[in-house]
Amino acid sequence: VAKKAKKATRPPARREDALSHERVVEAAITLLDTHGEEGLTFRALSKHLATGPGALYWHVANKYELLVAATDAVVARALDTVRGDAKPREAIHRVALAMFDAIEARPWVGAQLSRAPWETAMLRIYERLGREVVALRVRESAQFTAASTLLSYVIGVSMQNTAAIQFVRHELPRPTNREDFLESAAARWRGLDPNEYPFTRGVADRLPDHDDRKEFLAGVDLILAGIARLA
Amino acid sequence: VAKKAKKATRPPARREDALSHERVVEAAITLLDTHGEEGLTFRALSKHLATGPGALYWHVANKYELLVAATDAVVARALDTVRGDAKPREAIHRVALAMFDAIEARPWVGAQLSRAPWETAMLRIYERLGREVVALRVRESAQFTAASTLLSYVIGVSMQNTAAIQFVRHELPRPTNREDFLESAAARWRGLDPNEYPFTRGVADRLPDHDDRKEFLAGVDLILAGIARLA
DNA sequence: ACCTGAACACCGTTCAAGT
C-alpha cells in the first residue's frame, strides 16, 4: 500500500478506450474481414474507432505496415491452432490445411502474403514446414529445397482457391453455392475453343465433383512422394 | 478497281497515330515495365499517348480490364516462344522456365495472375501444362490434379522469386547485385531467434550460393516424380 | 504523450463539349 502511494505523480490514467497498436491492428482485421481489402481505409478505420484518420498514424507507420501486422497476427494465430503431436507427414498436412483455411476465410491474407513474402508471416510458415522436413529425415543438403517447394505449393494453391471464391463473388449474379459455381465454371471450360484448349475442355467434367481440400492434400503428397524418392 | 470506287463515302481516313485497344494495351505494358505497377496511371498513360485520360475509356473499360489485357498479351507471347518439339518432361521444364522468366522480368505479371487467376492468361498456362501431362501418359482420373499441382507450383515459386527481387529494390539502400542480396538475406536469417526459428537459421548458409532456376526445376521434378509414382 | 480534422497531392472514372 505504501509503495503505491510513494510516487507523487501517478502514471496518466489510461482511458479504457485508448488506442494502441494492437487495437488498431485488431480493428483493421475486422474491417478487412467484413468489408474486404478495399474496405480498409484510414477514414473508415478511424470512424470505426471513433477518431480522426491522423490519430492512427501515431500507432502505425502507414497502410503497408498495418497490412503486414494484420497478416502476421492472423497467420501466427492460425499456426498456433495446429497441434504439434503428429508424425511429420500428418503435421505437414495440418499446417497446410491451416493455411488453406485461413486464406480461404480471409482472401486478403493470401493477397498480402504474395505481395510481401519476405515479411515474418511467411517465415513462420516456412519454419513450421521446415521442422517437419527435418523430422522426415531428409538429408541436409535437400532440406532447403524441400521446405521451399512445400511452401510455394501451399501458398500458391491457397491463393488460387480464394481467387476462385472471389471470382464467384465478383462475377456471378447472386450468392452462389459451391455446386452451382463449379458447374458454371465447368460450363465455361466446355465452351472453350476445341483447337486452342483441348486439354482444359477434356478435364472440364472433373471440375463439378472435385474436392478442393482433397486435391490440395493430394498435391502435397505428390511433393512428399518426390521428396521421399530423393531422400 | 471498279469495286473500290463503287462506294460514294469512303471510310474515314484513319490517322496514323490514332488510338486503339491494342495501342493502349501496348503503352500500358511499356509503362508497367518502365515504372512498375504503381506507375500505371490513367493520367500518366494518357500523357504518354499524348491525349486526355478520358480518351482511354473509349478503348478500354477500366483499369482492371487494362491489366488483364496487358497480362494476357505478355503471357501469350511468353508461351509462344516455347518450342514444342520436346519430350513431355523437357516441355514442362520449358513452359515452367518461360513463366519464371516472364514473371521475373515483369513482377506486375505475377501480381496480376494471382489477383485474377480465372482470366485467360492462367488458362493458357494450364492448357500447356495439361497437354504434357497427357503426353506423360498420366491416367485420366489423375490428369486434373497433376496439371493443377504443376500450375500452382510454377506460379507460386515465380511470384515468390519476384517478391525477393522487389524486396531488394524497396528495402535495400542502393542497387544490389544478386550475391550481395542473398548474403544479406542469409545474414538476416542467421540473426533470427534460435528458439523460434531453429530450422530457418539452420538452412541460412544454403541461401548465398543457391541457384533459383535450378531449385525451381528441382521442385518441378519433385512433383513429376510424385506424378510418376502415382501413374 | 496522444488525439483531432482540415488540407495536400494524388487516384479512377464520368461526361458535356468538341471534331
Add this chain to the structure above:
DNA sequence: ACCTGAACACCGTTCAAGT
C-alpha cells in the same frame, strides 16, 4: 466515331493545433 479535359468522389498522408 472518337477525342478532350475539367469535375467528381474518392484515396493515403501530413501537420498545426489542441488536450
